[in-house]
Amino acid sequence: xxxxxxxxxxxxxxxxxxxxxxxxxxxxxxxxxxxxxxxxxxxxxxxxxxxxxxxxxxxxxxxxxxxxxxxxxxxxxxxxxxxxxxxxxxxxxxxxxxxxxxxxxxxxxxxxxxxxxxxxxxxxxxxxxxxxxxxxxxxxxxxxxxxxxxxxxxxxxxxxxxxxxxxxxxxxxxxxxxxxxxxxxxxxxxxxxxxxxxxxxxxxxxxxxxxxxxxxxxxxxxxxxxxxxxxxxxxxxxxxxxxxxxxxxxxxxxxxxxxxxxxxxxxxxxxxxxxxxxxxxxxxxxxxxxxxxxxxxxxxxxxxxxxxxxxxxxxxxxxxxxxxxxxxxxxxxxxxxxxxxxxx
Amino acid sequence: xxxxxxxxxxxxxxxxxxxxxxxxxxxxxxxxxxxxxxxxxxxxxxxxxxxxxxxxxxxxxxxxxxxxxxxxxxxxxxxxxxxxxxxxxxxxxxxxxxxxxxxxxxxxxxxxxxxxxxxxxxxxxxxxxxxxxxxxxxxxxxxxxxxxxxxxxxxxxxxxxxxxxxxxxxxxxxxxxxxxxxxxxxxxxxxxxxxxxxxxxxxxxxxxxxxxxxxxxxxxxxxxxxxxxxxxxxxxxxxxxxxxxxxxxxxxxxxxxxxxxxxxxxxxxxxxxxxxxxxxxxxxxxxxxxxxxxxxxxxxxxxxxxxxxxxxxxxxxxxxxxxxxxxxxxxxxxxxxxxxxxxx
Numbered sequence: 001x002x003x004x005x006x007x008x009x010x011x012x013x014x015x016x017x018x019x020x021x022x023x024x025x026x027x028x029x030x031x032x033x034x035x036x037x038x039x040x041x042x043x044x045x046x047x048x049x050x051x052x053x054x055x056x057x058x059x060x061x062x063x064x065x066x067x068x069x070x071x072x073x074x075x076x077x078x079x080x081x082x083x084x085x086x087x088x089x090x091x092x093x094x095x096x097x098x099x100x101x102x103x104x105x106x107x108x109x110x111x112x113x114x115x116x117x118x119x120x121x122x123x124x125x126x127x128x129x130x131x132x133x134x135x136x137x138x139x140x141x142x143x144x145x146x147x148x149x150x151x152x153x154x155x156x157x158x159x160x161x162x163x164x165x166x167x168x169x170x171x172x173x174x175x176x177x178x179x180x181x182x183x184x185x186x187x188x189x190x191x192x193x194x195x196x197x198x199x200x201x202x203x204x205x206x207x208x209x210x211x212x213x214x215x216x217x218x219x220x221x222x223x224x225x226x227x228x229x230x231x232x233x234x235x236x237x238x239x240x241x242x243x244x245x246x247x248x249x250x251x252x253x254x255x256x257x258x259x260x261x262x263x264x265x266x267x268x269x270x271x272x273x274x275x276x277x278x279x280x281x282x283x284x285x286x287x288x289x290x291x292x293x294x295x296x297x298x299x300x301x302x303x304x305x306x307x308x309x310x311x312x313x314x315x316x317x318x319x320x321x322x323x324x325x326x327x328x329x330x331x332x333x334x335x336x337x338x339x340x341x342x343x344x
Numbered sequence: 345x346x347x348x349x350x351x352x353x354x355x356x357x358x359x360x361x362x363x364x365x366x367x368x369x370x371x372x373x374x375x376x377x378x379x380x381x382x383x384x385x386x387x388x389x390x391x392x393x394x395x396x397x398x399x400x401x402x403x404x405x406x407x408x409x410x411x412x413x414x415x416x417x418x419x420x421x422x423x424x425x426x427x428x429x430x431x432x433x434x435x436x437x438x439x440x441x442x443x444x445x446x447x448x449x450x451x452x453x454x455x456x457x458x459x460x461x462x463x464x465x466x467x468x469x470x471x472x473x474x475x476x477x478x479x480x481x482x483x484x485x486x487x488x489x490x491x492x493x494x495x496x497x498x499x500x501x502x503x504x505x506x507x508x509x510x511x512x513x514x515x516x517x518x519x520x521x522x523x524x525x526x527x528x529x530x531x532x533x534x535x536x537x538x539x540x541x542x543x544x545x546x547x548x549x550x551x552x553x554x555x556x557x558x559x560x561x562x563x564x565x566x567x568x569x570x571x572x573x574x575x576x577x578x579x580x581x582x583x584x585x586x587x588x589x590x591x592x593x594x595x596x597x598x599x600x601x602x603x604x605x606x607x608x609x610x611x612x613x614x615x616x617x618x619x620x621x622x623x624x625x626x627x628x629x630x631x632x633x634x635x636x637x638x639x640x641x642x643x644x645x646x647x648x649x650x651x652x653x654x655x656x657x658x659x660x661x662x663x664x665x666x667x668x669x670x671x672x673x674x675x676x677x678x679x680x681x682x683x684x685x686x687x688x
Contacts, residue, residue, distance in 0.1 A: 049393055053473055053488060055441040059480040097399040097486050129397055131486075136403040140479070142441050142486035144397060 048154065050091075050147040052083035058138035066182045069108055071210045072141075073115025079236065080145035081123050082214040082289040086234040087156075089149035090219070093128045094120065097142040099135035123216060153228065155293070158249035160231035164294040166246075166254060166313040167229075167303070169218050171262040172239055173278055176285025177270050178202070178209030184274075204266040212289045218308065219291075225302045229293035240283040241336040242292050243313075244322055250294075253316035256324045256334060260312040283324075284337045392498065394435075394491040396427035402482035410526045413452055415554045416485075417459025423580065424489035425467050426558040426633045430578040431500075433493035434563070437472045438464065441486040443479035467560060497572065499637070502593035504575035508638040510590075510598060510657040511573075511647070513562050515608040516583055517622055520629025521615060522546070522553030528618075548610040556633045562652065563635075569646045573637035584627040585680040586636050587657075588666055594638075597660035600668045600678060604656040627668075628681045 056062060056076055064072075077094060084091040096116055100109065120127055125145070185197040199206055214234075222229065231250055235242050239261065247254045263278045271278040294315055295303075303309045322334040400406060400420055408416075421438060428435040440460055444453065464471055469489070529541040543550055558578075566573065575594055579586050583605065591598045607622045615622040638659055639647075647653045666678040 049490075051437070051439060051473060051488075051490065053439045053441050053475055053486070055443055055475045055477055055484070055486055057443045057477055057479050057484070060443070060478050093395070095395060095397045095488060097397050099399055099401045099404070099484065129395060131397055131399045133399055133401055134404050135401050135482075135484070137481045138479075140399070140401070140443065140484050142397070142399055142475075144395075144439060144488040146393075146395065 048089075048149045048151055050084055050087050050089040050149055050154065051144060052080050052087075052147075053142065053144040054080050054083070056141040056143075058140065063182075063186070064139065065186055067210060069111040070115035070118070073112040073117075074119045074211055075115075076141045076143050077116055077119035077123075077125075077145075078212055078214050079289060080143045081119070081125065081216075082212075082234045082236070084145050084147035085214050085216060085219045086232055086291060087147070087149065087154045088219060088222070088229065088232060089147040089154055091123060091125045091145050091147040093126045093146040095129040095144045096127060097131040097133075099133045099140040101135050101137055101139070104139065123214065155229050155232040156249075157231050157233050157246050158251075160246050160250035160252055160294040160315050162252055162315055162317055163297060164230050164315045165297055165300060165311050166243065166256065166292075166294055166315060167309050167311050168235065168239065168262065168290055168292050169215050169308050169310075170288070170290040171264040171267065172235065172288050172290060173263050173271070173281035173285045174205045174208035174267045175212060175287035175289075176209075176238075176281050177267050177274070177276070178205035178207070179287070180274060180276070181205060181270065182209065202266070202270065204264065205270055209287065212287065214289055215291045221306060221308075225299075227295055227299045227302055229295050232291060232293035235288045235290045235292050236286055238282075238284040238286040238337075239288075239292070240324075240334050241286075244334060244336055246292065246294065247315070247318075247322050250315070251318055253318050253320035254313060254322045254334070255316055255320075256313040256322075258324055258326045260310060262310040262312075279326075392433075392493045392495055394428055394431050394433040394493055394498065395488060396424050396431075396491075397486065397488040398424050398427070400485040400487075402484065407526075407530070408483065409530055411554060413455040414459035414462070417456040417461075418463045418555055419459075420485045420487050421460055421463035421467075421469075421489075422556055422558050423633060424487045425463070425469065425560075426556075426578045426580070428489050428491035429558050429560060429563045430576055430635060431491070431493065431498045432563060432566070432573065432576060433491040433498055435467060435469045435489050435491040437470045437490040439473040439488045440471060441475040441477075443477045443484040445479050445481055445483070448483065467558065499573050499576040500593075501575050501577050501590050502595075504590050504594035504596055504638040504659050506596055506659055506661055507641060508574050508659045509641055509644060509655050510587065510600065510636075510638055510659060511653050511655050512579065512583065512606065512634055512636050513559050513652050513654075514632070514634040515606040515611065516579065516632050516634060517607050517615070517625035517629045518549045518552035518611045519556060519631035519633075520553075520582075520625050521611050521618070521620070522549035522551070523631070524618060524620070525549060525614065526553065546610070546614060548608065549614055553631065556631065558633055559635045565650060565652075569643075571639060571643045571646055573639050576635060576637035579632045579634045579636050580630055582626075582628040582630040582681070583632075583636070584668075584678050585630075588678065588680055590636065590638065591659070591662075591666050594659070595662055597662050597664035598657060598666045598678070599660055599664075600657040600666075602668055602670045604654060606654040606656075623670075 058064060062072055080094065081091045116127065181202055185199065188195055189197065231246050233242055233245060243254055243256060258279050261279060261282050263282055268278045271281055323331050324334050325331055402408060406416055424438065425435045460471065525546055532539055533541065575590050577586055577589060587598055587600060602623055605623060605626050607626055612622045615625055667675050668678050669675055
């Protein structure tokens with residue numbers, strides 16, 4: 001008898017995670033929140049611990065041809081800290097495990113760890129463990145971040161309410177445009193190694209790709225202003241995908257205004273140059289590591305003067321679906337990769 | 345100018361870790377113990393959290409030709425739990441991240457997770473997070489285990505004292521012999537695929553390699569008997585390497601009696617068949633996941649009837665060095681890969 005074989009790509013990443021975690025039964029009273037959000041929450045006698053983990057694989061998540069190892073170490077930490085902040089928690093410790101092929105020298109690993117330590121210092125976290133081993137091919141990084149939060153002050157994705165304002169921090173799309181530029185320059189270099197790349201005017205978008213930051217400042221601002229978001233997550237896969245996560249998990253609909261999506265002037269210019277739609281880059285690009293959150297309308301006055309926070313829409317009843325209102329006045333169905341002009 | 349290049353193998357694994365962690369400065373008061381032991385310890389307002397992490401890489405740590413994926417999932421969890429028990433702590437949660445090439449089907453991943461969940465159930469821990477991604481080649485697993493311990497009841501490697509008894513649990517060398525047997529059968533199969541492997545008589549040593557267990561029972565026994573080991577670690581790299589860790593980190597010497605090292609009858613028989621010295625397998629084999637600990641002589645009466653605990657030596661002043669007294673009455677210097685007959 002032939003064995004059944006289902007291809008993993010048929011499920012997609014989230015389908016795969018759903019599938020693999022479908023039978024989990026929580027056994028410890030201290031496990032407050034398990035799989036399914038940016039991070040897990042553990043209650044250790046009054047204080048709550050938050051854990052998040054990510055794996056980065058050479059050739060899949062990064063290309064060492066244009067990624068300095070120091071930036072890679074920094075980014076590997078920051079993307080995990082971003083998950084902790086997205087829980088409304090404060091990161092306190094990390095573990096870093098790496099596997100590397102024999103083409104890496106000690107100097108190369110040292111450069112990587114310089115980036116790790118730079119991120120630890122900037123965000124005030126301790127590296128408390130890890131593992132190093134060989135790989136047959138390439139460089140593999142696994143980071144686990146641990147944080148703490150005042151009991152029950154953590155913020156999930158599933159608790160937005162109808163009428164809540166939808167907000168996002170910073171600007172979007174630049175990391176994707178930075179990647180597009182780096183990939184283009186790589187291609188040119190491989191075809192004509194004598195052509196020198198001219199990236200000087202593009203430090204903003206390249207920096208957003210190679211050395212992202214986590215929004216510690218926003219979590220501090222929200223605490224200072226006594227705002228507890230009703231739901232929150234970080235923008236790692238692209239705005240539309242993340243908005244749909246919050247809507248779906250909160251059992252709500254959503255309206256997004258295209259003209260409210262924050263996009264930097266540098267990003268608009270380079271998008272034009274590449275013939276790309278800046279809005280599409282923001283919706284589908286990913287790796288921005290900004291915070292997407294919902295909050296009560298009553299809190300609007302507290303954030304209106306903060307230029308780092310944009311209100312981009314609001315949550316509706318689930319029967320109204322998830323839509324984007326474009327600059328041109330059209331209403332399209334929001335889908336994970338942007339919008340769908342065929343299903344209004 | 346040429347860049348400096350130091351080869352990683354010149355340092356060895358522990359030298360590499362020492363090098364990469366040499367500049368760590370602890371920033372959070374809650375970080376009780378960082379890099380350098382089986383796991384880190386975090387103090388979260390009275391209760392202490394213990395974290396440990398390991399990365400397993402196909403072709404380096406395991407061979408899927410003879411490792412069933414379910415056993416691999418089980419083992420990946422157990423080796424991390426073993427580190428938590430080695431801190432005298434109780435594991436409570438794990439995260440599991442995997443990267444896999446496109447040769448893996450959903451059924452294959454499911455089999456792996458069946459093993460993960462079987463270990464979770466057996467040891468009473470919750471899977472609370474993780475990450476899945478593609479790899480360019482092979483299967484990569486990163487597990488982080490979290491545990492808890494009554495404040496300051498965790499046991500380090502560095503706190504053994506002169507005169508303490510050196511103890512080890514279970515028996516040693518079997519996992520290495522299981523690996524040797526599996527590697528031999530693989531070689532025969534690759535040369536003559538028509539020859540059927542006959543492993544039926546060897547279930548003990550193969551089980552010790554493919555499906556090890558962590559010594560939860562011992563930690564419970566020690567607590568029940570009110571014994572706090574003076575130092576402890578798990579045996580993952582081989583007995584002699586681990587004994588030297590405890591001696592070095594505790595700034596002591598040690599005497600090990602060859603005839604006290606526990607080795608199963610099955611292991612002795614297969615070692616003979618392979619022309620291997622059973623003691624050498626125990627000293628250098630590794631992957632036993634037994635507990636190695638030191639305790640006060642006054643606690644001896646409490647453990648003497650426990651057949652799972654063997655007293656194998658005692659700690660001495662550092663000036664006396666680290667030695668093994670062989671069955672033949674000779675005294676040799678203990679080295680990480682067994683003993684050295686040239687340096688007495």
